[in-house]
Amino acid sequence: MKKGILKMKKCNLWVSLTVALLITFILPLTYAQETQSKNTGTQQVNSSSANQGNQANQGNQANQVQGSQGQGSQGQTNQASQAQGNQVNQVSQGQGNQANQMNQATPAIGSPAPQTPAEALQRLIDGNKRFVKDRTICPAPNALAGRREETIAKQRPFAVIVGCSDSRVPPELLFDQGLGDIFVVRIAGNVVGDLELSSVEYSVLVNFSQVVLVLGHQNCGAVEAVWNDNSNGIQPIAKLIEPALYNVNREKVSLKDAIIANVKNSVSAIKASGPISKLLKENKIKVVGAYYNFETGETEIVTEK
Numbered sequence: 010m011k012k013g014i015l016k017m018k019k020c021n022l023w024v025s026l027t028v029a030l031l032i033t034f035i036l037p038l039t040y041a042q043e044t045q046s047k048n049t050g051t052q053q054v055n056s057s058s059a060n061q062g063n064q065a066n067q068g069n070q071a072n073q074v075q076g077s078q079g080q081g082s083q084g085q086t087n088q089a090s091q092a093q094g095n096q097v098n099q100v101s102q103g104q105g106n107q108a109n110q111m112n113q114a115t116p117a118i119g120s121p122a123p124q125t126p127a128e129a130l131q132r133l134i135d136g137n138k139r140f141v142k143d144r145t146i147c148p149a150p151n152a153l154a155g156r157r158e159e160t161i162a163k164q165r166p167f168a169v170i171v172g173c174s175d176s177r178v179p180p181e182l183l184f185d186q187g188l189g190d191i192f193v194v195r196i197a198g199n200v201v202g203d204l205e206l207s208s209v210e211y212s213v214l215v216n217f218s219q220v221v222l223v224l225g226h227q228n229c230g231a232v233e234a235v236w237n238d239n240s241n242g243i244q245p246i247a248k249l250i251e252p253a254l255y256n257v258n259r260e261k262v263s264l265k266d267a268i269i270a271n272v273k274n275s276v277s278a279i280k281a282s283g284p285i286s287k288l289l290k291e292n293k294i295k296v297v298g299a300y301y302n303f304e305t306g307e308t309e310i311v312t313e314k
């Protein structure tokens with residue numbers, strides 16, 4: 010009997026040791042693997058955004074996804090760690106750090122506006138670089154609805170884009186920006202008349218946009234029509250393009266030069282606005298012109314930055 014009891018005690022001891030080993034080492038590793046695999050996708054998005062300058066608001070969307078998933082998995086791991094010991098806590102802390110690094114890499118959703126007009130312009134330039142490399146981060150996976158909800162009550166677009174209606178130049182795509190990031194005025198030939206100017210002023214004065222970018226583009230049909238004296242059907246727009254071409258020698262310059270001259274004409278019209286010229290003097294805003302190249306996807310600043 011005593012031997013039997015001893016055997017049972019030994020047996021219980023082995024069972025206890027096995028259970029303890031299982032709880033201490035194997036289960037935590039399983040949880041760690043699970044959470045790691047859940048984070049893999051978002052880490053990829055994050056690392057690409059981190060490499061790309063981390064300045065776009067859309068990075069924020071990516072970040073929110075990353076942050077929330079990271080937190081979710083961290084919470085899950087912490088639950089496991091409470092039951093199972095310190096080892097998992099170490100794993101979960103590591104993952105928590107990873108999530109924090111992601112947050113540092115890209116500003117959180119609803120992050121403050123750029124600190125300076127130069128920073129606002131840089132966000133656009135960085136976004137275009139991502140577009141050129143086909144490494145866009147907008148809209149971030151599963152973050153569109155969150156961004157939409159966040160901007161229900163108000164908008165704070167950091168930039169105004171005055172672009173052509175041409176189907177090949179959608180500003181949000183070219184600059185890799187998302188919902189609520191840029192205020193867009195689109196009209197054939199990216200001209201600036203009274204209506205366009207008041208739209209620009211609205212976003213600068215009410216939304217506190219810090220940079221206005223006039224975007225011309227390769228093979229712009231509206232400018233080309235005026236260039237070729239064939240502007241039938243677009244006369245109101247042609248009237249706004251013509252002054253830009255007065256001083257352009259058509260014998261000597263290319264259509265690209267004419268398009269850039271038209272961009273500069275629109276920039277001048279915006280800079281001449283009373284409220285905008287005041288902000289320019291105070292260095293609270295930038296107004297620049299750019300030319301978009303279809304072949305490269307690159308947007309080149311063609312005025313003073």
Ligand SMILES: [Zn+2]
Pocket residue numbers: 173174175197198199226228229230231232
């Ligand atoms: Zn055009």
